[in-house]
Amino acid sequence: MSHPGTSIKRVRTVVGVLSLVLFAQTACWLGYDVAERGVDGAWTVWTTGTPSGLSATSSLDLGLAALQLTAGWAALRRGRGAGGLLVTACAATVLFRLPVLWYLLLNSPSNPWFGMLTGASLDVVGLTCVFAVLVAAVLGTLLVRARQLENEIAEAEAAAEAAALHGGAIRPVKVTATASGAVLAVLNVVYIFRNAITAYRVGPHGLAHLLAGRGTGRAVLAVSSPWQWTCLTLLCGAGMLLAARRRPVADGFALGLSLFMVPSSFTDLWGASVAGTLFQVPAASGQNLLEVVGGLAMAALIVWEARQDRLRPLGDGIEFPSASTPLPGTGRTLLSRSPSAAPRSGTGPVPSATAPAPVPAAATAHGVRTADGGPAEG
Template sequence: MGILSLALFGQTAFWLLYDIADRGVAGAWSVWASGSGTGLSATSSLDLGLGFLQLAAGWATLIKARTAGGLLLASCATTLLFRLPAVWYVLLDSPSDPWFGDAKGPSLGAVGGTAIGAVATALVLTALLFLVRHLENEASSPYILRGAGPRPVKVTATTSGVLLGVLNIFYIGRNVNTAFQVGPNALAHLLAGKGAVRSELGVASAWQWASLTVLCGLGMLFAFRRRPVAKGFSLGLALFMVPPDVAEVSDYVTTGVLFKVSVDTAQTFLELLGSAAVIALLAAEAAHNRRDRRPEDPPGAPAPAPLVGPIPADARLTNMADSG
């Protein structure tokens, strides 16, 4: 599964490098930070975050990290949501009605073809995640197996759940406000991306907010129900959000609007600072767990046999899932 996740990263990285080769580092960064530049680019700033997430998921799976399950799930869900638009871009494009009008860029067929491959790979990877559920007991938390009862609520789960809830309010509110401003029919066109994007793998803001609503909703559900994949999923969303937000902040600095109060800047800083806080909390928790690990329990050692009763159904994990 790690190889498949790295294959997803390969598709994203290829088009990021294409933009760098086509426009130069400064030109590509200008496109990612502000959306400026002539013609169509292949990628947007969201692809920086997507590539970072896909790489982290693949690497975590290969080294069998405890966050691998959640990272893989986040990678698959995010890839599906942010690559599906490119699929209908290429399918609905025609010589008589070009999807991107007169704008010129890389071959839409080539970009769309790789997007179709990424969607198919993400679906296969998702299916494999469900197929490995027969190994779930082997990855059960030592805390549960020692008969200590349900997992305790950790500050990381609470923090990530609250952050995702606040972000969801932003995303839902922005789409509702857009619907009131332009009407439902225009909002549908914005969701589809017709005339609203400047990159062939890009998505319209309305689609971005709707997709993040779904992702944050899943993250909230996992966090508040203390699901084993919650930690990795929250980490994955944080890794996805940080790179595009850094690009946006750099544009704010360049244009002199860093301290100008607006909904866009508020959302950007909330995503950036909140994601950084989640990453820091997870790193601190991992360091604490390493210090507390018993010398006789080396990494990767099988968990001890349970002392009392069967494992509760909601405590079972996939082989690649988190234990916290």
């Protein structure tokens, strides 16, 4: 049986590679839109969401690609927050690729899912999404295994530290956990509120059709707004719980949500400002602005905290007894010795604790003098 430390290194490498495989699937279709429409045409698709014909990607894929790439890079570099980033990348990939599977299954020549729109092939894009979901499932399984190995290592290290040190410092509550939890809570309220308003306007039956996404998208990988809000409600709720309980993956999870939300919201704000509709849809603009500002604030706090932890001394928070501190129950210090201690063989008698220490001689230009200035005796 391999050592847990060796196994966790292998698992980290594998999950990093799998995250990069997910990034390759997303980047492939982003590149397809750029190749088919040019940079300006693809940017128009991502900022307006109303392409001519059927595109492969939407603005959400920009954030998903950034998340998958960062998670894979952090895992391979063993960077801070890699676990949380990988969890977010895995969950977001499954949640935002699953709808394409039922697009593929419910599509038929007599009743095309995207109507008369032509462009990217639903069959080809759908098959790559099946592959992405399978890879994400393997990634999730390995993340669970990695968590088990990390727990084994942590228990062994804790036992070793407990044997060497009796007690330890209590970790203080970090501002980052509170701030990220507050931002995610506000975003969660916004998503729930928007879904509730949509259900009130169109009714439960209409909301079900919107969640399914039939007739609402102009990109194969796009999802409907109610589905997006529902998924983000789940992700932000999980982030709130992790932040409240101060789990080790909380920072990485919040950073992953920032990477996922900010690119999409920024492109939506850009498109609305160019089209002059920024203030005509205050709910959408307010949500996008909150996602950009809140996401950047969370990312800045997490990066700042990481820099502070890197600069903090390794021994910070652990107090060691000084040489003059009395040892418990003895009344003696670390430098004192028991008067009755027997001398070691060949060392001679132990000097008395009250005997004056020998005075070192100081060499001068006129001869040898003692430290108090008197002449040295021959």
